[in-house]
Amino acid sequence: MATQNPRRRVTIADVASHAQVSTTAVSKVIRNADGVSPVTRSRIQAAIAELGYRPQAAARGMRGRTFTIGVVLPHIRNPFFADILDGLHEHLDGTGYQAIMVQGGATRKAEKQAVEALLDRQVDGIITVAPLASKNRMEEVAKERPFVVLARHERSAAYDSVFDDDQAGAELVVEHLMELGHRRIAHITHQDNAIARPADLLHIIRAETYKRVMREHGLADEIAVATTFYSEQGGYDGARELLARSPRPTAIFAGADQAAIGALAAVHEAGLRVPEDISIAGYDNTLLAALPNIALTSVDQDGFAMGRMAGRLLLERIEGRTAAARFSVGPKLVARRSTAPPPSATS
């Protein structure tokens, strides 16, 4: 049996009888609705405090709101997600809303189940981070519940978007490397299971921008892409693949810091020095990038601000806004010691 407690939980009825009012009055107080005099209100508040009453979300859910917002994260291995969550929590603090996270996983099927689990639990709204689903699918969900999408680029009238200008960010990195004198610049990208339009996915945008900038500088022949994953292992594998090419690249732009960390490991293992033999750059500017022994050149996107904005937009939607909103953060290049001019005489 799930219920193992003998003593019943305090309900709104207990508070009402303790404060000598109706349950309606108590409900008004906990919802901050009006229709109660200041005197009654404070008497009820006293009763709530005395009995330690807390509303049950399940019962509230049956009548509409649960004051819960659901967050779908692909996984919790990327510290950048932690920044987003911190921003979100900051915005939610004091609003009475509680964030719950579920793991969306690496496949569309798992992600769909995660979203459905949230819908089934009557969350008031949903924030998804870098989802794999198609725009259509997300618009369907958005029809049922307020919906904010992080890190996707498409424009929809049904939901709000918060994203980094990945095009600008990727340009910053590739041009930084070119200014240092690199020509053989390679890229590590992420393999996904998405049914979204490629142009809406951040890793595709980073990869396509890399290719475009290379072409624009007459370096179409130097384009080299390893398609692995945005993870330490993925970066390691991708870098090994790239290093095996001949001639090998003088710089690697990894689409994410996590992959860049793995790339650093592969480079080290190959007996090459960073940045003397090869430059490495990442994306996200996670905490690790700033550590002096890693000193990774990266692109800063303000995850905290993104999380805060996602929270704000979602609450606005919950309050009734129906017009779509979009918010984009401007990326900034943070040059560190992992990038330098290429070795002078390498053929």
Next chain:
Amino acid sequence: MATQNPRRRVTIADVASHAQVSTTAVSKVIRNADGVSPVTRSRIQAAIAELGYRPQAAARGMRGRTFTIGVVLPHIRNPFFADILDGLHEHLDGTGYQAIMVQGGATRKAEKQAVEALLDRQVDGIITVAPLASKNRMEEVAKERPFVVLARHERSAAYDSVFDDDQAGAELVVEHLMELGHRRIAHITHQDNAIARPADLLHIIRAETYKRVMREHGLADEIAVATTFYSEQGGYDGARELLARSPRPTAIFAGADQAAIGALAAVHEAGLRVPEDISIAGYDNTLLAALPNIALTSVDQDGFAMGRMAGRLLLERIEGRTAAARFSVGPKLVARRSTAPPPSATS
């Protein structure tokens, strides 16, 4: 308004009328209860599939179970937590239970609110990872809901525990360093806000074990502890503090890999080499430790197994077990290149 969808959600009543049976029968099918013939059962299942029915957790919550289990994590910055979650998800897969995570934060107050948020949402059980609360407080919660605690050492009849044998693990590290010839071994530990008995907290156990082993080897005078945090920044600060001492330690045992990574950075910044000038060891054997350019000696505790076991114990509790269970994983030393004999002639 929270409800913006015109079309009503499919309920058990819709399924019932579509399958020409009572709502009771449908309920029996979705709960896998008996009292329905195979024929009726499959007709109902067909109706469920056809209408795309999914039970509403809120309504179920009012009657008892929500098939939801709550997980409280201090934060999501430690990749070790990801291993735990992966193990948990593996166990939950196919059981019909969904895990939801909430952030417990760094203070007791925030943690208490996180636990209450889960209780208010009628989760069927709760798993807390490295909580700060007192045993008393946790036993109170355990009276209300099945409860499993990860990474705490106390023995309680009211809830189950899953933990790593931190004493054995810390012994492994300190003795490994001693065998290499180190005498001036320092430690970086974590500053908490807990009201738990110190002996129940993993970081205290690691620190106390460090001190005990030092004393047992006649090295009481060499004991040096920096109390910061189990984070990159904490490890960096702690290592700087320890390096400033004279004579400086020849080895640092950081209580967690995250802190060890920060310590590596501080050592690097101080112009010292690892392991030639100073050895560094961590704890948790996270993915980063294995990267060849980090090659951090660490202690492996099987987080995946811990998560899986936590899930198993919790479901058993939910099914009715009342006797307390404890599960401890045995730590293993993974020696890598960050530890080596101390420099021969250092005074």
Next chain:
DNA sequence: GATTCAATGGGTAACGTTACCCATCAAATA
């Protein structure tokens, strides 16, 4: 052939909260 039994299916009353309405009363207006 009468009785018992197990299997199957359904009726109904909760669970805790809130939206919607109505009742009351005192103050303000005509």
Next chain:
DNA sequence: TATTTGATGGGTAACGTTACCCATTGAATC
């Protein structure tokens, strides 16, 4: 003084699901 108004408080019916009971049926037993 009679009427209107606004503020305050309460009654009640849902919301979707399940636990508990009872009714019916056909088979098995005496």
